[in-house]
Amino acid sequence: MDPFSRTSAGVSKAGKSATGKGAGGSETADGGKTQRGIQSVEVGGRVLLALAQARTPLALSDLAGAAQIAPGQAHAYLVSLSRLGLIKRDELSGRYEPGPLSLRLGLLHLENQPAFRAAVPRVAALAEAIGFSVAICIAGPQGPTIVRYEHAGFPLHVNLHVGTVMSLPATSTGRVFCAYSRREVLDAMWANQSGAIGSAMTPADQSAAFEATLDAIRAHGLERSVDVPSPGISSLSAAVLDAAGRLALALTVIGSTGAIDVAADGPIARALLATARDIGAELAIAPSLLASSAS
CATH class of the missing domain: 3.30.450.40 (GAF domain)
Structure with a gap:
């Protein structure tokens, strides 16, 4: 399963919001314990994954639907992701596409x-x-x-x-x-x-x-x-x-x-x-x- 396709069970149990800072561990089926994660980062990852899978610039509503979050919530994530350079918005079309930091990370992966x-x-x-x-x-x-x-x-x-x-x-x-x-x-x-x-x-x-x-x-x-x-x-x-x-x-x-x-x-x-x-x-x-x- 893709790491961005699920919601952190620990966050749900702890009652944290989508922008909460973190999550406690939770028991797995085999008795082990999942590592603590940050749900807001995982949701941001879903936004990036949706854009990568689309393979084309997306409008806000389409990107939100692909990431399975509300458009208002998606906009907040897009603001932060844009500030980081992971996503950029085309001023003419209004669509979102990978940003310069995404390109740098991709090239770093390529260099290996x-x-x-x-x-x-x-x-x-x-x-x-x-x-x-x-x-x-x-x-x-x-x-x-x-x-x-x-x-x-x-x-x-x-x-x-x-x-x-x-x-x-x-x-x-x-x-x-x-x-x-x-x-x-x-x-x-x-x-x-x-x-x-x-x-x-x-x-x-x-x-x-x-x-x-x-x-x-x-x-x-x-x-x-x-x-x-x-x-x-x-x-x-x-x-x-x-x-x-x-x-x-x-x-x-x-x-x-x-x-x-x-x-x-x-x-x-x-x-x-x-x-x-x-x-x-x-x-x-x-x-x-x-x-x-x-x-």
Whole structure:
């Protein structure tokens, strides 16, 4: 059971209000004693969980309903959560979305992931070696999301930064994720991007030509885009696979069309694939080291 999906039994017994300071322990079914908690913090956690599960900004009434609290009570929590930076309110739409502190916590969690740790120094070296910017992308709720962006060369006339979500069908990064993502992950990303553009998009509806493209990506581990979706910008994207052959993340090299060589057998493609293989090799070594140390 999710820790935010229940109310503290100790608070109820003690008669504390939703904003009470704490709760005494209570007996569990096996005779043990639950740890003391603070109900108001748990309710605030329910608000954050509701926002995370929605995967889109929410109006106050929708957020309150998802968190199973009254709108007036939700507003008080949103004021405090906004002051902390865990939530922010869009001034135009009035909807609530994750705040800067949530992003920092998410990035801290990401930095402890083996694939990200292995990728960061290699991507920095790759960007310096080839002279083009390189993005590290992982699967986010809305789609492939940039979680690190190493700038190199001349500035690009395109708004790419940490947090940018890539289109699944229209970008080289998105098509790499289409080729390698688990079906449930891919279905969720397609559904969310469909809502964003206001039309239905599901992997099952894709044409035979698109499926052939995905087969080619799996065969070569690489995809490219030229002048799409941004005119004058081209890219190469490569998959990084873990020890089980699953997609851990994608690396995408971005540059001005005409300046960047996006040939599948060109020097940039070879350097990108070599970097992706090096990261994957480190991920394959880590489980074997853990197994040997355990024995």
